[in-house]
Amino acid sequence: MTEPLHTSTRRRFHRVPIVATLLAFAVLAAGCGDDPLQARSTAEVAPETTAAPVTPPTCPDPTADATRSYDAIDPDAPTTDDKVLEIRRRGRLIVGVAADVLLFSARNPLKANAPIEGFDIEMLKAVARKIFQTDQVDNKIEYRVITYAQRLPSLIDNSVDIVAHTMTINCVRWQQIAFSTTYFDSGQRVLVGRSSTAESVDDLNKQKARICAPEGSTNIDNINVPEYSDLRVVGVSDITDCLVKFQQGDVDAVTGDDTVLAGFAAQDPYAKVVGPAFSSEPYGMGVNKSNVGFVRFVNGVLEQMRSSGEWKRHYDTWLSVLGRAPAPPVAVYGR
Amino acid sequence: MAVATRIDPASLPAPSTSGANTSVSDAFGSTPGRMRLWSLAAAIACVVFALAGSAAIDARSGAIDDAASAAFRLERLEEVRVAAVEADSIATTSFLVGGLEDPVRRARFEDRLAVATETLTAVAAAGSDTDRSGEEADALSTANAALNRFAGLIEQARSNNRQALPVGAAYQREASTLMRDVVVAELDIADAIVRDDVNSAVRSSRSAAYALHISALAAIAVLIGASVWMARRTSRFVNLGLAGSLLAILVIWAFSGPAMASAQSAVDDTASGPLSVLDQLGQGRAAAFDARSLEALTLISRGSGGAYQTQWVGEADLASRQLDGACKADPASCSPLSDFERYRGVHDEVRVLDDAGKWDDAVALALGTEPGGGAASFESFAASSDAASTAAADAVDTGFDDAAGSVTSRQWLVLVGGLVAAGAAIGGIAQRIREYR
Numbered sequence: 001m002t003e004p005l006h007t008s009t010r011r012r013f014h015r016v017p018i019v020a021t022l023l024a025f026a027v028l029a030a031g032c033g034d035d036p037l038q039a040r041s042t043a044e045v046a047p048e049t050t051a052a053p054v055t056p057p058t059c060p061d062p063t064a065d066a067t068r069s070y071d072a073i074d075p076d077a078p079t080t081d082d083k084v085l086e087i088r089r090r091g092r093l094i095v096g097v098a099a100d101v102l103l104f105s106a107r108n109p110l111k112a113n114a115p116i117e118g119f120d121i122e123m124l125k126a127v128a129r130k131i132f133q134t135d136q137v138d139n140k141i142e143y144r145v146i147t148y149a150q151r152l153p154s155l156i157d158n159s160v161d162i163v164a165h166t167m168t169i170n171c172v173r174w175q176q177i178a179f180s181t182t183y184f185d186s187g188q189r190v191l192v193g194r195s196s197t198a199e200s201v202d203d204l205n206k207q208k209a210r211i212c213a214p215e216g217s218t219n220i221d222n223i224n225v226p227e228y229s230d231l232r233v234v235g236v237s238d239i240t241d242c243l244v245k246f247q248q249g250d251v252d253a254v255t256g257d258d259t260v261l262a263g264f265a266a267q268d269p270y271a272k273v274v275g276p277a278f279s280s281e282p283y284g285m286g287v288n289k290s291n292v293g294f295v296r297f298v299n300g301v302l303e304q305m306r307s308s309g310e311w312k313r314h315y316d317t318w319l320s321v322l323g324r325a326p327a328p329p330v331a332v333y334g335r
Numbered sequence: 336m337a338v339a340t341r342i343d344p345a346s347l348p349a350p351s352t353s354g355a356n357t358s359v360s361d362a363f364g365s366t367p368g369r370m371r372l373w374s375l376a377a378a379i380a381c382v383v384f385a386l387a388g389s390a391a392i393d394a395r396s397g398a399i400d401d402a403a404s405a406a407f408r409l410e411r412l413e414e415v416r417v418a419a420v421e422a423d424s425i426a427t428t429s430f431l432v433g434g435l436e437d438p439v440r441r442a443r444f445e446d447r448l449a450v451a452t453e454t455l456t457a458v459a460a461a462g463s464d465t466d467r468s469g470e471e472a473d474a475l476s477t478a479n480a481a482l483n484r485f486a487g488l489i490e491q492a493r494s495n496n497r498q499a500l501p502v503g504a505a506y507q508r509e510a511s512t513l514m515r516d517v518v519v520a521e522l523d524i525a526d527a528i529v530r531d532d533v534n535s536a537v538r539s540s541r542s543a544a545y546a547l548h549i550s551a552l553a554a555i556a557v558l559i560g561a562s563v564w565m566a567r568r569t570s571r572f573v574n575l576g577l578a579g580s581l582l583a584i585l586v587i588w589a590f591s592g593p594a595m596a597s598a599q600s601a602v603d604d605t606a607s608g609p610l611s612v613l614d615q616l617g618q619g620r621a622a623a624f625d626a627r628s629l630e631a632l633t634l635i636s637r638g639s640g641g642a643y644q645t646q647w648v649g650e651a652d653l654a655s656r657q658l659d660g661a662c663k664a665d666p667a668s669c670s671p672l673s674d675f676e677r678y679r680g681v682h683d684e685v686r687v688l689d690d691a692g693k694w695d696d697a698v699a700l701a702l703g704t705e706p707g708g709g710a711a712s713f714e715s716f717a718a719s720s721d722a723a724s725t726a727a728a729d730a731v732d733t734g735f736d737d738a739a740g741s742v743t744s745r746q747w748l749v750l751v752g753g754l755v756a757a758g759a760a761i762g763g764i765a766q767r768i769r770e771y772r
Binding site: 243 | 431491496499508614637694
């Protein structure tokens with residue numbers, strides 16, 4: 001019996017104009033007054049200034065030897081080079097390096113202050129020792145950790161003096177920066193899971209595999225070619241991010257220099273490096289294109305390291321996992 | 336005085352349609368008929384007052400409950416965000432130290448992560464029943480999944496760091512990116528929905544009073560009209576039934592109207608006072624913890640973290656603005672602002688050292704636990720802002736409880752009183768009608 005009574009009461013209400021008026025008033029009044037809570041605030045971040053897009057440089061003579069650098073000068077002789085003198089005045093050599101490429105340039109959290117260590121770092125320390133004419137250079141090097149993609153820009157805008165970052169010397173890059181002579185010969189290979197049947201990058205291409213490589217590297221350029229068009233390439237900002245993607249199952253393989261991949265395999269026992277090197281990757285230290293005198297100074301340092309056995313000593317310290325030390329790369333001069 | 340003519344209905348022929356109109360006209364055209372009309376109008380006005388007034392109180396009471404519930408969800412969401420961002424900040428800062436973590440910081444990280452996931456689950460369980468509840472549930476579910484993935488990535492980073500493997504840095508970076516791009520972004524979506532719920536409930540509460548006041552005024556107008564008409568048509572100056580009804584409506588209105596106003600005032604004061612302070616403190620804390628993470632990321636980038644520093648400035652400015660707003664709204668909430676400004680001073684020194692190439696000194700200062708060190712100054716801020724947030728949250732709960740309690744009992748007073756007033760009005764006029772029989 002409750003329902004009919006209830007309905008009848010409601011019907012009577014609807015007939016009374018005042019109720020409609022009240023309802024209309026209430027609806028109109030509903031929007032009145034300020035809301036007590038404002039929309040959530042967001043941080044105002046100044047937009048990053050981006051340089052105007054430039055046409056990628058092209059190599060004027062692809063057949064020329066890209067490893068040809070400027071003639072070496074004696075680093076122990078008195079120098080008049082502006083760049084070297086500027087670094088001496090400043091008291092610090094500013095270097096661009098990686099912090100996560102095991103064996104070449106990686107933080108060592110087991111030591112106090114987690115210093116960055118590796119073969120690249122030894123090259124830079126040798127240069128610093130000659131600039132400041134002292135063996136104690138720990139406080140004379142300012143490390144700037146940069147990504148693969150930041151290597152050339154940081155040299156072009158002079159935010160670092162020199163870059164040692166497993167960087168391949170090639171003709172296109174010579175159009176933007178200058179290189180030292182080769183301090184290490186590497187080659188590009190692929191890293192796959194221990195149970196993978198792929199033996200080379202060609203096998204991965206046939207399997208239409210997902211493969212990771214760092215943006216702005218020669219590694220990614222070497223697989224973005226028609227013959228590997230079936231590969232599904234995943235680009236990241238730093239090559240170590242590739243190892244994360246590999247371990248998370250987001251990619252099937254990683255491609256990079258054999259030296260870097262050896263470091264990955266050392267960190268992940270379920271990974272293996274396979275296949276022959278399908279490119280030659282000579283490493284050089286990068287310098288701003290206008291600092292030719294500084295490049296010649298660095299070449300002088302490398303020349304001394306090759307002949308004194310220092311290069312081999314550093315190889316044995318850091319890269320013995322790659323096998324016995326080969327002869328140091330032969331310097332090519334005459335640029 | 337008009338005299339009603341009584342006719343025996345049984346002596347009349349069967350009524351035609353026009354005959355029915357005539358009898359209705361006779362029934363309401365005469366003085367007793369008009370009395371019946373006034374009686375009906377007065378009864379309806381009183382019943383409308385009883386129903387509309389009690390419904391208005393019920394609506395305000397319900398809206399206050401909704402506002403309190405939405406505010407509670409907003410508080411919890413802010414708690415999730417602050418706990419999650421703090422966990423990220425601890426993990427990122429710990430990475431600067433290396434593989435060996437400080438057990439106290441490790442425990443704090445575990446606690447913050449547990450608070451974030453448990454509170455997120457609680458917020459999802461207490462979800463709204465508005466149109467956007469599905470959207471809110473989706474956002475919270477995605478945030479929860481991302482938070483679990485964040486915990487997994489941090490564990491990977493930690494175990495790799497423990498073995499001094501550089502891939503730990505990449506896991507750390509991925510975890511921080513996930514926190515910013517997914518967890519915080521999804522919490523933003525839920526936050527906007529809950530914020531709308533609070534505002535909508537406060538608006539509903541504000542509009543609820545009009546029904547009470549208009550129905551009271553209408554009932555009073557009808558009862559005065561009936562009393563005046565009755566006084567003119569009868570020899571009695573006062574109709575006791577109508578006067579009693581009018582008095583009842585006035586007394587009920589006098590008791591319930593101010594209570595409604597007081598309840599709304601309490602809602603408005605709570606919303607614009609402690610709730611606003613709590614909101615500003617929450618936003619300030621989240622931005623500050625994010626800034627602390629960015630400081631660590633800038634140092635990890637070691638000299639090339641310009642983009643992180645730019646973001647740091649944005650987050651730190653946001654934190655300062657919000658904390659300044661909270662301080663101005665409630666002087667008891669000013670400690671977080673002064674503590675944060677002290678931390679900003681230390682951060683500036685850290686940047687000077689890092690920019691000058693003294694990275695080791697910059698890290699040592701950023702992690703310094705002695706007075707004046709980065710960790711110490713930030714911990715002071717974390718503690719004082721936590722205390723201020725807790726105090727503001729208590730004030731919000733008390734404010735809404737007080738607002739709801741002050742109106743609930745009035746609902747029955749209006750309903751019963753209005754119906755009694757209707758009975759009194761009918762009774763008062765019926766007494767006069769009987770004199771015509």
